[in-house]
Amino acid sequence: xxxxxxxxxxxxxxxxxxxxxxxxxxxxxxxxxxxxxxxxxxxxxxxxxxxxxxxxxxxxxxxxxxxxxxxxxxxxxxxxxxxxxxxxxxxxxxxxxxxxxxxxxxxxxxxxxxxxxxxxxxxxxxxxxxxxxxxxxxxxxxxxxxxxxxxxxxxxxxxxxxxxxxxxxxxxxxxxxxxxxxxxxxxxxxxxxxxxxxxxxxxxxxxxxxxxxxxxxxxxxxxxxxxxxxxxxxxxxxxxxxxxxxxxxxxxxxxxxxxxxxxxxxxxxxxxxxxxxxxxxxxxxxxxxxxxxxxxxxxxxxxxxxxxxxxxxxxxxxxxxxxxxxxxxxx
Numbered sequence: 001x002x003x004x005x006x007x008x009x010x011x012x013x014x015x016x017x018x019x020x021x022x023x024x025x026x027x028x029x030x031x032x033x034x035x036x037x038x039x040x041x042x043x044x045x046x047x048x049x050x051x052x053x054x055x056x057x058x059x060x061x062x063x064x065x066x067x068x069x070x071x072x073x074x075x076x077x078x079x080x081x082x083x084x085x086x087x088x089x090x091x092x093x094x095x096x097x098x099x100x101x102x103x104x105x106x107x108x109x110x111x112x113x114x115x116x117x118x119x120x121x122x123x124x125x126x127x128x129x130x131x132x133x134x135x136x137x138x139x140x141x142x143x144x145x146x147x148x149x150x151x152x153x154x155x156x157x158x159x160x161x162x163x164x165x166x167x168x169x170x171x172x173x174x175x176x177x178x179x180x181x182x183x184x185x186x187x188x189x190x191x192x193x194x195x196x197x198x199x200x201x202x203x204x205x206x207x208x209x210x211x212x213x214x215x216x217x218x219x220x221x222x223x224x225x226x227x228x229x230x231x232x233x234x235x236x237x238x239x240x241x242x243x244x245x246x247x248x249x250x251x252x253x254x255x256x257x258x259x260x261x262x263x264x265x266x267x268x269x270x271x272x273x274x275x276x277x278x279x280x281x282x283x284x285x286x287x288x289x290x291x292x293x294x295x296x297x298x299x300x301x302x303x304x305x306x307x308x309x310x311x312x313x314x315x316x317x318x319x320x321x322x323x324x325x326x327x328x329x330x331x
Contacts, residue, residue, distance in 0.1 A: 002322040003304055004331065006108075007166070007228050007269050007292035008068035011049035012090045015110075019077035026077070027171040033191035042196050044296040052097040056295075057104060063300035065293070066322075069329065070094050071108040071136040076170065083112035087122055095130035106331055108136035108166055116141075116150045120157040127161050133329040134163040134226075139170020139200070145207050147214035155211075159220035164265065164328060166226040167207050169200030204232035212259045213245070218252055221263075224328065228269035228292060230276045234260060235283045265290050265328060270298035272306040286316040290325045 023030060036043045048055065052070070060068065072090045075083070087110045094107035109126030111119045126132040135158060137146065146155065146165075158165050171177065172194055181194035193199065208225060217223060227234065234241075241256040254262070265288045266280065280289065293303050307317055325331055 001308065001318060002066045003064055003291065003307070004067045004069070004322045004325040005065055005291050005293045005295065005300075005303070006069040006226070006325055006329070007168070007267055008070055008295045009049065009297065010052060010070055010072055010094070011046060012072050012086075012093060013050070015072060015074055015078065015086050015090055018079065018082050018086055019074040022077035022079070023074060026174055027177065027191060027195065029187040029191040030171065030195070033188045033195075038188075040192075042297040048296045052093075052105070053100070057101065059295075059300055060104065063302075064304040065300050067104055067106065067331065068295065069106045069108060069133065069325070070097065071166065071168070072110050073136075073138050073168065075110040076113050076138045076141045078112065078114050080115045083115045084118040084122065087112040088125075091122070091126045091130055091132065095126075095132070098131065106329065107132045108134050111135050111137060111154060113137065113141040113146075113151060113154065116154065119151075120153045123154065123157050124161065127163055132163075133331065134158075134166060136166040136168050138168045139203060139207070140173065143173045145210040147210045147216055152216075152219075155216055155220055155223060159223040162222070164224040164226050166228070167204050167232075168228065169195075169204045169232070171195050172199045172203050201229050201232045204228070205234045208232070208234060208264070209241075209256070212252070212256055213250060215252060217259050217263050218254075221253070224263055224265060226265045226267065226290070228267045228294070229271055230268055230280050231260075231264065231266040231284070234264075235266070235280055238283065260284070261288075264288065265324070267292035270294040270303070272302060274310070277310060277312075281312065281316070286312065286319055287324065289320045290328065291320055291322075 034043050036045050075087050090110045098105045098107055109123055109132040111123050113119055123135055177194045182190040238257045267290050270293045293300055
């Protein structure tokens, strides 16, 4: 069984350095809370994140991962004046890795959303010239969702190119973190509560729902999004959302549940739990489930075994393992 995983990350040093000030402003204790020295989960060494050759490939081989779709994080925190060039460099770097290992890597494009006038052209270049298979956007930009009017050309370009957008988690806004996550808590606890423990999954679900409720998917009805972590909490509230927000209130062309079932692919992001798999398979089906590990924030160990020993049919396992990714991403 061929196994493709699609939320697999790398680090670009120049992007990390240029985005550090904004990242620290949004989440001031993030670096301390996710330092490898803590020994806590989701804290890989920098050299593992940076590696796009032998070490990464050896780990994939050891755990039965045939292909990774690579992506780079933190570009949404870049200052506008440097974002276009740094994002271009990131996309070129990922394209070079894909050329070196064409059977093992594909890539999602980064997009310079802090310089939105440059973003559509860079997305088009990354897809049409470099061969990237979609875009990954790391949370809000300047505290705004993609539903903000200035980002509409990005959505239009993705729709025209017929490539998906992976809405990746990012920390909540500074005001939200201070109000909802930090009061009375140790900074490390508060930061992890606001990020991996809860906050950034909630943020990603809200991000997608903003896009729905703003009418973006009525303007671009075929545009596809990918949500990690079993749909970033959204599947658990589909019935409630449709009950609370019927079409006579939203004025939309479809129900919220329709948009989720017709415009969203979802992945486990390394949360290999049977209960989540059963619920999401029953609620959303398996024809929109694509596999992901969230490497190297989580290891590849056990990823293949979880799918192969699930109680799904063999046809469903093959869809999840590679066929859904091949269909959506043209792999």
